[in-house]
Amino acid sequence: MATVEVTFTPLPAHVRTARLVATAVARRSGVDESLLDEVRLAVGEACSRAVEAHRKHCPRMPIRVALTDDAERFEVVVTDAAPADALPAELAHSSATQAVDGVIHQLPPGVGLAVITGLADDVRISPAGAGTSIAMSWKRHVDAA
Amino acid sequence: MATVEVTFTPLPAHVRTARLVATAVARRSGVDESLLDEVRLAVGEACSRAVEAHRKHCPRMPIRVALTDDAERFEVVVTDAAPADALPAELAHSSATQAVDGVIHQLPPGVGLAVITGLADDVRISPAGAGTSIAMSWKRHVDAA
Amino acid sequence: MDLKLGHYNKDGIEVVDVEGEIDVYTAPRLRELLIDLVNKKNYQLVVNMEKVEFLDSTGLGVLVGGLKRVRAHDGSLDLVCTQERILKIFRITGLTKVFGIHDSVDQAITARKAEK
């Protein structure tokens, strides 16, 4: 099984589509049933984050989700095109509990990244063009289709 | 709601992914529940046809499915990159019943197109780059998201 | 949904139960089963499609292929299907004229026996 790629304009509804696709392809790729919830959640977090960044910075640009697998792993890469300037701050402010004591009514933007890191057993965050890409991968059963 | 695009390498399993996405996006786009079966089937036929053509002619090239909507309609365009030379013959040989009396054990390649034409209320088949694109559309409820 | 296949003999007719989706991905398995049954000299087949959730032209092709194989041995391939969304595909392609389509396995068997 090779690559499936999904691109979508930054609308919250499309995050659901991305989650749906990622979960279905992961299942077919041989990712264990018990891990599918993690795939769904991590991909959803990465896409929600990208949607918010695009709505702020580049609402007409699409977000890209690439799904691939090799002999051992199923990989999802979510790539946005929003300026990555905010990323260091985001990585620094990933504590949900601090937010509770703060004055703002929102979680810091880094919480989504913290959730992803807590879920996927292999996460790489790197610059991609003007934006950022988040690569996450999970083990697959090598005997699957 | 704007564009979702799915590209995939020509594997039968990915046709299922394409069907899944098309149905989910159609639902969210406000296509009537009673039409979703048609969307699923027509998109599946168009993708199966593209997968077969790519496997024969260009197994490394991806197939593209674009999902868009405007005020009134939800549109799916399936674009392949396989040489379109065979298309006229395909359109001419779309009778499933003739095949029953023939000697070969397969339906003629045009049957998929006949099914699509029988299902979607608006179908356009046109050249697209080196290949062919099949555009199908369905009415959506204008009050949906 | 994956494809589930089962088969059993009833009154000398081989009944094939099909459950799930018959499409470009799973149709090869149904094709293999039908070929296998014919190779084992089952020429009177009934394919029960009551639990089929999805059928496309690849699936139709496999059914037509099966029909032609059994006919080469003066056999028959009848279908059981009452689901409107599945029947629609047979109608669009004109295959309602080619297959005997029945409301139940028993009805299909009775009709086949009567034709003998």
Added chain:
Amino acid sequence: MDLKLGHYNKDGIEVVDVEGEIDVYTAPRLRELLIDLVNKKNYQLVVNMEKVEFLDSTGLGVLVGGLKRVRAHDGSLDLVCTQERILKIFRITGLTKVFGIHDSVDQAITARKAEK
């Protein structure tokens, strides 16, 4: 799955039933409901998440926002959740230390009354 919201008063505590997926798409509706309840002077809330099928950080954000709003009025927001996959997200983010998480609505109410 879409998000379904309901709420009712029990022993002076407003219980919010949440069913379905709380994500970037549906979270705004839960946020609005919580704000509305607080505006109507309900400062003791229990959010019943037993029928939540999906929760992401956007959903967590709405719950934290709700907690902060009721705390501004010396109120409380407790959760009912026994589903491991939902609890996991609270653990990863450390929010198990912030929310009272209970096994049932009755338990949540009893615990809250005892604290008064």
